[in-house]
Amino acid sequence: MATQRALLVEEICKPLVLVHDRSIPTPRSGQVQIKVTVAGLNPHDQRSRDTGLLIGDKLPAILSKDVVGTVSRIGEDVTGFRVGDRIMSLGSGAVMDSSQSGLQEYALADVVNCTKVPDNISDDEAATLPTNVSAAFVALFDVLQIPVPWEDSGTTPSAILIVGGGSNCGKLAVQLAKLRNIQQIVVVGGDEMRLKKLGATHVIDRHLGEGAVVKRIRDAAGDDLIYALDAVNMPQGLGVAFKALSTHKQGKVARLLPVGDVEDRRGHDLLDVLGLFLYHNPPCLGMWERLTGYVEDGAISPTSFSTRQGLEAGVVNAALDEYRNGKNKAKPQIRIG
Incomplete structure (x- = not known):
């Protein structure tokens, strides 16, 4: 039986081990x-290693669901891909199948959750997209139920609020909102110049204080705002989104950190974006069919990253430690091949 190198979580709250x-x-x-050429790391990978998130009863486990590389073998009933194609994949999370994770030399991918990498981006750039673009896409077009960009049916909202513009999911949500032709894209947090280049119409400094931030959102979007995505906050930080929504229309706040409840919702709905929503989700599958074209056309751009060399325990554990200690300024990408 052919074997390979892989980094394993063998014990929770212990460093990854190379086998x-x-x-x-x-x-x-x-x-x-x-x-695999590049495996991208996200904050949930650190929580998996240190708390057992999603993997506690599935040890030993392999981390990284952002997988980029070249097709080396093809299973039955597969069309549209050939050996040698450069692809990016969202590794399966529905059953936490380690065979689809990135921190190994060879991984599997469901063809419905992968797409070809266009020539205008690198493997490192491609690895910034699968998890984050899927999370942002599902939040906007499944959880908030805004009509998907490629359909004319339904009504395009006039405005959306995105809290957490400095996060990778926030940046991608801005691009997706622009792709849907939402006219007022109001963002809290993040670099104003960068976000406006991506499509934001208003960028508000998150440090102004809740009252001032809410006022600026309302000045920008008016009192008809009914859609909000919070990409970064725990319950105590969700007040801005709820207070900024319309006082006379039912609104919705989708959040990417589904932990705890919010007492003062001002009559609006709190909706969780769960990780399992990202896999085999009909709107998200439609996105995968179109993602290569969106990137080629510049409608979707990769986010920031830092490259780390080698499938080595020390390299990857150090990157995960930086997430734990709040020191990661850019998404760490592990160069494997």
């Missing part, structure tokens, strides 16, 4: 095998 005898997974029907 050299992990079996190379074989693609099943509807899957391809990827020779």
